[in-house]
Amino acid sequence: MFVKKIAILFSSNGSNLEALLKKVHNKIFNGVKIECVLLICNKKDAFGIQRAKKFGLETKIIEHTKFNSREEFDAQLVKEIKAKDVDLVVLAGFMRILTNTFTSQIKAINLHPSILPLFKGSNAIKDSFFSDMQVGGVSVHYVSDELDGGKIIKQRTFERNKNMTLQDWEDEIHKIEHEILPLCVIEILTIDKIYIKDENV
Ligand code: GAR
Numbered sequence: 001m002f003v004k005k006i007a008i009l010f011s012s013n014g015s016n017l018e019a020l021l022k023k024v025h026n027k028i029f030n031g032v033k034i035e036c037v038l039l040i041c042n043k044k045d046a047f048g049i050q051r052a053k054k055f056g057l058e059t060k061i062i063e064h065t066k067f068n069s070r071e072e073f074d075a076q077l078v079k080e081i082k083a084k085d086v087d088l089v090v091l092a093g094f095m096r097i098l099t100n101t102f103t104s105q106i107k108a109i110n111l112h113p114s115i116l117p118l119f120k121g122s123n124a125i126k127d128s129f130f131s132d133m134q135v136g137g138v139s140v141h142y143v144s145d146e147l148d149g150g151k152i153i154k155q156r157t158f159e160r161n162k163n164m165t166l167q168d169w170e171d172e173i174h175k176i177e178h179e180i181l182p183l184c185v186i187e188i189l190t191i192d193k194i195y196i197k198d199e200n201v
Contacts, residue, residue, distance in 0.1 A: 001031060004087045004189040007038035009077070009094040014048020016092035016111060019178035020185065021055045030190040038084045040077060042096060064096055074102040081106055088188060091143065092181060095122060100145055108143040109188070111181050113173045115139060115155055120148035129169045134160045136169055138176045140184045154184050 006024070010017045017039070024034045039052050039059040049059045060080060067073040078101065081089055089108035102108075114124040115137040121127070128136050137157035144150035156176050161168070 001028070001033055003033045003035055005035050005037045005084065006185065006189070007040065007081050007084060007086045007089045008036055008092050009040045009042075009089065010046065010048045010092050011041060011043055011095040012046045012048065012093060014046060014051045014093065015174060016177055016181055017048045018051040018054075020090065020092055020182050021052070021057070023182035024185055025055055025057075029186050032190040034185065034189055037086060038080065040080060042073075042094070048093075070097065070099045071101045074099050078102055078105050088185065089143075090181070090185060097147055098143060103143055103145050106143075109140055109153060109184060110143050110148070110150070111177055112139045112141065112148050113177065115157060116141060116148055116152060125170050125173060126166065129166050136160065136173060138173055138180060140180055153188070154180050156180050 008017055008020060021036060025036045027034060036057065039057055040062055041049055041059045042062055042064045044061045044063060052059050062073070062076055062080070064073045067076065073096070082105075089106050091108055091110040093111065112120075112124060114120075114128045115135070116139040118133070119127045119131070135157045137155055139152055139155045141148070141152045142150035156179075158172050158176065
């Protein structure tokens with residue numbers, strides 16, 4: 001049996017972290033077992049840390065505020081990730097801009113709560129809700145030097161209902177996120193065709 005190892009990075013609530021662990025951690029797909037071997041959070045009080053404990057997983061806290069520059073913080077992330085020899089890093093609500101120090105060395109995917117390239121940045125849910133867009137959605141993409149700009153892997157949309165509130169919009173986004181992030185991880189790590197194609201990304 002093949003084992004593929006993932007690391008998950010998050011910053012706060014961790015609902016996507018929990019959905020991902022529930023669907024993939026220690027599960028077998030297409031003869032491949034996916035194992036989460038590293039969790040990193042940059043905020044020591046993040047609720048996701050408690051969620052991870054339900055799966056028997058401890059989270060490594062690396063606070064960005066303790067570093068002098070983005071590059072130094074990123075170098076520490078890279079060191080921790082390389083020590084675990086992971087196949088894929090998943091950013092699940094990790095709210096830090098990553099520099100070339102990270103992106104040039106680590107194969108990672110990111111979850112973003114909009115239909116990229118629309119509404120990049122940290123306010124995508126509000127920005128898309130208060131726009132004229134009649135659809136909202138979610139993207140999963142490879143992490144590159146450009147913020148929210150790497151190659152798109154998967155997207156899913158939903159239609160705006162007439163009486164939708166910001167909360168409804170956000171709920172719809174999270175519902176989709178909890179489905180498509182695990183799907184992407186499974187596809188990348190277990191479907192040969194896609195894995196080979198993405199080797200050069
Ligand atoms: C998610 O909506 C995710 O798409 C977003 O943070 C939220 C984390 O929620 N990420 C970004 O905006 C990245 N630019 P969670 O902590 O409940 O998983």
